[in-house]
Amino acid sequence: MYTNQKIEDILHEMLIKFVENEKFPGLAAGIVKDNQVLFTGEYGTANLSTGDPVVRGTLFHQASVSKTFVATAIMQLVERGKVELDAPITKYLSYFKLEDERYQNITIRQLMNHTSGMPDEEDYAWDRPEYDEQSLERYVKGIGHHKLLSQPGEKFAYSNIGYEILGDMIAKVSDMSFEQYMEKKYP
Numbered sequence: 001m002y003t004n005q006k007i008e009d010i011l012h013e014m015l016i017k018f019v020e021n022e023k024f025p026g027l028a029a030g031i032v033k034d035n036q037v038l039f040t041g042e043y044g045t046a047n048l049s050t051g052d053p054v055v056r057g058t059l060f061h062q063a064s065v066s067k068t069f070v071a072t073a074i075m076q077l078v079e080r081g082k083v084e085l086d087a088p089i090t091k092y093l094s095y096f097k098l099e100d101e102r103y104q105n106i107t108i109r110q111l112m113n114h115t116s117g118m119p120d121e122e123d124y125a126w127d128r129p130e131y132d133e134q135s136l137e138r139y140v141k142g143i144g145h146h147k148l149l150s151q152p153g154e155k156f157a158y159s160n161i162g163y164e165i166l167g168d169m170i171a172k173v174s175d176m177s178f179e180q181y182m183e184k185k186y187p
Helices: 006-019 064-079 101-105 108-112 135-141 159-175 177-184
Strands: 028-032 035-047
Touching: 006 028, 006 035, 064 108, 064 159, 064 177, 108 159, 135 159, 159 177
Parallel strands: none
Antiparallel strands: 028 035
16 A cells, blocks of 8 residues: 555656656646545656756746636636627627638637637747736737637637636636636636
């Protein structure tokens, strides 16, 4: 039988080997059960050019792992009557525009299930992170040069851009920053 310390040691060793042997420069991991933190660890490099290590306060880009939280937050807002899944995103973000008139037909549901026709991001700006509360709005206002890949609702195309838009919508509908909403709803 393993003790908690032994399990922690095994996890640390496993994650160190994972970072050393896989194509991940760095990661942070945590295990929470019944609102109790059971395990945390930071591994590898946060910045390849400086060699800075991943530490407890390292910020990571919102990426695929956060999509579950974004979708859950949207469904919470739907339950509260603040968001309609089949409403156009422009109902909530009047400044969302593209160089493709079909953007006006994109719904919340289509953004959530990757059928909006939005392309995926080509430049993730890993080397240029933005931490201020207006960064999502700025991002949404800055994607106006994009064109849709297909008619909204027509076919599946994975899109990180869509989830950035949804993150901004959560901020506007909740009247707090995306980060504040996530912290409040997911303490």
